Amino acid sequence: MSDTFTHRRVADVPHALDDPQALAAALGGRTPALFLDYDGTLTPIVPRPEDAVLSDAARAVVRRVAAVLPVAVVSGRDRPDVERLVAIDGLIYAGSHGFDVEVPGGGTLENPVSGDWSQTLDAAERALHAGLDAIDGAQVERKKFSIAAHYRRIADADYPAFRAVLDEVGGRFPDLKEKPGKKVFELQPAIDWHKGKCVLWLLQALDLDRPDVAPLFLGDDVTDEDAFRALQTVDGGLGILCADPAEDPARETAAAFRVDDPDQILTLLARLAGLAEAGGEEDAP
Incomplete structure (x- = not known):
């Protein structure tokens, strides 16, 4: 991938819910393929990682969107851990920043850097x-x-x-x-692998690197910036940052859009599900 990426202050990134027409234009009629971080994105950040439990309401939204769009959870957690916390069959689960990937049906995908460490x-x-x-x-x-x-x-x-x-x-x-x-x-x-490399690899492995697909990565942490940057290299690829600019005014991001918190992530996912359920006939997410 190129080392030249676009970064902006978080406050200058358009809000995906406040400007749905801009998001719709960026999607350009493509089918979204969703790559979701877990901590700080689907659930709020908590003092102890074991306490980050997905709410029933959040699980219902993720299950709804996964019924109509491709969905992968790409987390820094161990894959079995995040799979247990999300507890939705039919998703793709990538744990350990993409080192460990499981696909529906219990199969695993051996990525290019798997090994015994x-x-x-x-x-x-x-x-x-x-x-x-x-x-x-x-x-x-x-x-x-x-x-x-x-x-x-x-x-x-x-x-x-x-x-x-x-x-x-x-x-x-x-x-x-x-x-x-x-x-x-x-x-x-210490090998050249991160969430961004994982997302690009998954797009190929799952036959989602097509012009009719718009890969979206939704995340909050600095580790998710690797995925945001990677998607700048993909036609139709979009990063969506979950962060309130007031909490870190100096932060810059490679994401194309933002929302403020996990509740707004769920609102956005519900809108994308509604658009897909309507067959893309709505004007905007």
Whole structure:
């Protein structure tokens, strides 16, 4: 992919619900294929990742849109974890930032970078626990293809010690790379793979790289910017950011549209479902 992408301040990105005609024009009559992040997109951000439970109302909206449009959930969580939380059959689930993909019917798709990283990750996990367990509020979350070090619940005064541990462990494991997120850093295999590469690969693997399909990635985190940038390279591809510009006025994004919060994500999904159910005869989402 090209390294030249368009970024704008979040406040300058058009709101997908306030300007539905602009979104309809961007879709250009194509059928949306939806790629959905989980935490912060389908559910609000919570202090502990295990508490991010999908509401019944949200599940109903996702189930409705998945009945009429292709839907994949692409999450940094382990695939079995996000599959359990969403609990909707018939979706494509991509966990660990796209390292682990399952398609309806229980089949898996081996992506170009699948491999066994367990020994390296096991050793790095032990090192992180050794350094972080003494810091109140720090949380080490082991996943199949990565390790997340959460600092949302630590005191500001403890952040330098937290950061020092991450730097020390990262230096000991050059085969791993650090990926920042919202109050979290993840150690992942140091290979050229992320949510954006996963989405482009899924479009090909699922025969969705067609001129009549508009791939949309809906996400909130900085890790989702990889997908927003990737879709700038696809005709009809659109990133939709879930973020209130008032919360981070300096943030820039490669997304084409935005909404403010997960509730508005669900409203947008319901509108897209309604458009598909009507056979595309409505004027706008």
